[in-house]
Amino acid sequence: MLLGDALDMVLDAPLSDFAQNGYARLGRVLAPDAARRLGERSDALMLGEIKYPGLFYQHDSPTGRYEDLVFGEGWVGPSLSYRKIEKLELDPLFSSWIENDLFARIARSVLGSHVTLYRAVLWNKAPESGMDLPWHQDDGAFWGIDRAPCLQIWTALDDAPSDAGCVEVVPRSHLRGLASPLGGTVCTDQLEVPESCADRVLLPVVAGEALLIHNHVWHRSGKNHTRFARRAIGISYLSGDTRCRRKRCAPREFRRLFGD
Ligand SMILES: O=C(O)CCC(=O)C(=O)O
Numbered sequence: 001m002l003l004g005d006a007l008d009m010v011l012d013a014p015l016s017d018f019a020q021n022g023y024a025r026l027g028r029v030l031a032p033d034a035a036r037r038l039g040e041r042s043d044a045l046m047l048g049e050i051k052y053p054g055l056f057y058q059h060d061s062p063t064g065r066y067e068d069l070v071f072g073e074g075w076v077g078p079s080l081s082y083r084k085i086e087k088l089e090l091d092p093l094f095s096s097w098i099e100n101d102l103f104a105r106i107a108r109s110v111l112g113s114h115v116t117l118y119r120a121v122l123w124n125k126a127p128e129s130g131m132d133l134p135w136h137q138d139d140g141a142f143w144g145i146d147r148a149p150c151l152q153i154w155t156a157l158d159d160a161p162s163d164a165g166c167v168e169v170v171p172r173s174h175l176r177g178l179a180s181p182l183g184g185t186v187c188t189d190q191l192e193v194p195e196s197c198a199d200r201v202l203l204p205v206v207a208g209e210a211l212l213i214h215n216h217v218w219h220r221s222g223k224n225h226t227r228f229a230r231r232a233i234g235i236s237y238l239s240g241d242t243r244c245r246r247k248r249c250a251p252r253e254f255r256r257l258f259g260d
Helices: 012-021 032-046 092-098 101-111
Strands: 023-028 056-059 082-086 115-125 133-137 151-156 167-169 201-203 209-214 219-221 230-239 255-258
Touching: 012 023, 012 101, 012 209, 023 201, 032 082, 032 092, 032 115, 032 230, 092 115, 092 230, 101 115, 101 151, 101 230, 101 255, 167 209
Parallel strands: none
Antiparallel strands: 023 209, 056 082, 082 115, 115 230, 115 255, 133 219, 151 209, 151 230, 167 201, 167 219
C-alpha cells in the first residue's frame, strides 16, 4: 500500500518538526490505488455492506453543529454521513495500513521498540457537509491510560484542500501540555486568550499524504464545502508499556502492533 520509495524516507526532518511544532508533514506515502480501495472500504462500512461486530459509529449531527451530536446511538442505518468510525483495525485492509512498515519505523523512533494501538478512526466529511470540529487535544482523563499518548498518524484518503475541512493546528501548543485534566475540547475561556490560536496553520493535503499529529497539539477541522467526500484515517499509537487505568469495567488490553 506504500507509495514507491516511501518506506525508505529519511525521517530526521519530519521527526524534528514533530518534536518542535507538534505536527509534521510526511508527504505522499499511500499509493493511489490503495487510497481508492480504502475509500471504497470506508463507504462499504458506512453503508453497512461490510459489518464487523464492535465497530463504533457516530453519525453527523442533524444540524451540522458539533454541539448537536447525538452520543451513544452508534449505527443508524446506511449513510455516507457518518462523522467517524472507530475500531478500523477490525477490517483487514485498514489493519494493513495501520501496520505498514513506514509507520512501524516512525512509531518505534518516537515510542520505543514495542508499540500498541490505542485507536484507529475514519474521519469522514460528506460532500458539502461535515461539521466544525472544535479545537481539541487527544488525551486526558477520558482516555483512561497511565501516561500521556503522543503519536497520531493521519492519512488522507481524498484530497483535503482548505475548503474541504482540512486539519488545522496551533504549532507548538503541545508544549503547554493539557489545557484541562479532562482533555478533549479546549474550553472557550482559553480560546478567548488572544494569542491562543492566532498563529494557527491550515494543513491542506492531497490524497495519500500523511501528517504526524502530537496528541497534545491543539487541532480542529472545518466543514466540507466541496462536492467531494473528505475521508481520512487517524491512528493513535502507544508505547508498549502503556496501561489502561479503567476500573469500572475490565481494563483494555491494547493490540500489540510492533515489537517482538
Ligand atoms: O480529520 C479530522 O477532521 C479530525 C482529525 C482529528 O481530530 C484527529 O486525528 O485527532
